[in-house]
Structure formats: C-alpha cells, structure tokens
Amino acid sequence: MPETELWITRIFNDYLAGPANAILILIGRAADPHPWANFIVMQILVAAIVIVVFAILRPRLSAERPGKLQHTFELVYEFVYGQAAEQVGHDGPRYAAFFGTIFIFILFSNLIGIIPGFESPTMNPSVPAGCALAVFAYYNFAGIQANGIGKYLSHFVGPMLILAPLMIPIELISHMARPLSLTIRLYANMFAGEKVTAVFLGLTYFLIPAVFMGLHVFVSLLQAYIFMLLTMLYVAGAVVHDH
C-alpha cells in the first residue's frame, strides 16, 4: 500500500531532498524524488522534542524551589531508577540511563501518533527493530563488561557441563528470539491500534472509534513500560554475578 505523506514529510521532501539524496548515493542506493520517509521524519521530530524538553528542564532544576516540570521528571526518574534497582539489583542505577532513554523515546514515539497529522514512528517495523537491536547489543555488551567474555559465554553452557550440547542451541535460539519478540510486540501493538481504529471508523459513525484511540493510549504506555522492563530483565540476566 503506497504510503501517504505527512505534512512534515512533505516539508522535508521539498526543502531537504538534496542532503538526503546525497546520503543515499553515498551508501550506494539510487536517488529518490521522495527520499524522506514518514517514520524517519517522525523519529527526528521525537528526538528533537525530547531534546528541547530536557533543554528547557535543565536550567529550571533547583533544590530549593522545584517547579512543576521538575516534579514531573522527578516522578519519571524515581520510576525508572526504582524499577532498575528492583530488577537488576544493586548495579541497577549504572544502566538506568539507557533504560530511561529507551522508555522516554518509545513512550513519546507511541504517543505522538495520537495527535492528528502525525504518525507513530514505531508503526513502521524498522523503528522497533532498531530499538530491539540496540537493546540486544547493550545487554550483551553490559554482560561482557560486567563478567568478562569467558564467564559471560559460560552462561550459555548451563548449570552442568554434561548438558552443554543441549543447552547451547536452546540458549542461542532464545537469545536470538529476544530482539525478534521485542520488535514484533511493539510493532504489532502500534500497527494493530491504528488499524483497529481505522477499521471501526469505516464501520460506524464518526466519533465512536475514539474509544479505540483511548485504548491505544493505554497500550502505548504499557508497551513502552514493557519494552523497558524486558530490557532490564535481559540486562539483569546478563550481569548476574555468581557470588
């Protein structure tokens, strides 16, 4: 199905097609009349929004007279760090920056689709795949950093050496399945939310499918939380020290 352009994407394609085509030619692909895709523009927009929000927040941080923005972000901070300490253990806060980034990025990406005229970048399978691959790389890297590569690979062997020929394929497959399930879970939830609203818009009157959009908001929040939670669980599994 051909993708319709958002108004922002049209602005990008009208004015910034040159630099995009230069990058495309640089990596060996043909130049395109519409090089900017919807999800790329929306990702850039979400990143810009997050940067601007934090840039506004930083000068307003104060220990004596905290403002509303500071209270809101203290809630977010407590939430992410509390979950990290609970799931990963006493090493949790070391990795909490990544968890918080994943949570805020996916949350904003999911919620921006509710606004008419914008589209969730997570509705395109590439974006959740990118986040899942980042999580995969991060938890393996964190495991190797915490345990050393020999000890980290020995986790794949399982509890007893005699079970190794059985455990190694099982562990490899389950590790490969992790980014796949993260991707599909997030992508399918966002895609299904939009499709269900669209289908019911075709079936019934104009404002009734707003109920499905409400459900979609709840599902967006839940899916962002679950993505972060599963990231924490994978990091916890990789970083575990046999004391």
Place this chain on the structure above:
Amino acid sequence: MTKKFLFLTILLLLASPMVFAQTPGNPTPGGHWVPISAGFSMAIASGLCGLAQARAVAACAEGMARNPGAAAAIRFALLLGLVLIESLALYTFLIIFVKVS
C-alpha cells in the same frame, strides 16, 4: 484405537497432495484459502489468548484477595504476564497482515 488413529492420520497425509491440484492459474501459493485460514487462525489465536489471560487475571485477583499487602508485586506479575500473552495473539495478527496483502 491408536493403530486406527495412526492409520487414518497417515491416510490423510497421503491424500493431501490432491489439494494442490485445484486451481492451476493461481500465482500466489494458497490462493483463495488465504482469507479463510486467516479468519480461522486469528479466531483461534484470540480465543486461546483470551482463555490464558482469563486464567492470569483470575489467579491475580485471588492472590490479591488473599494477601492485600502483596498487591503491588502481584499486579506487576499480572501486567507482565498479560503483555506476554497478548503478544502471542499479535504474532498471529502480524502474519495475517503479511500474508493477506
């Protein structure tokens, strides 16, 4: 009884290539079976996931009723379980969308 069942199963499997001889001019493999199987598979996936989530919610409600102090931990386990079960139904939905277009 088992031998009869095994015999019937083998007979069914041997008869299956006859199904492919139906519509010669169909470019996509499957053809007109795709929407039918899509409907059935989505219904089966949703039904089974509904049953699984019902069990999860029932266990959660009973646990919270027995031990109100542990409600936060039980609620956390409930949400995690519900999302993981939900994702199984969504895998089926995704396959349908990939195949039916």
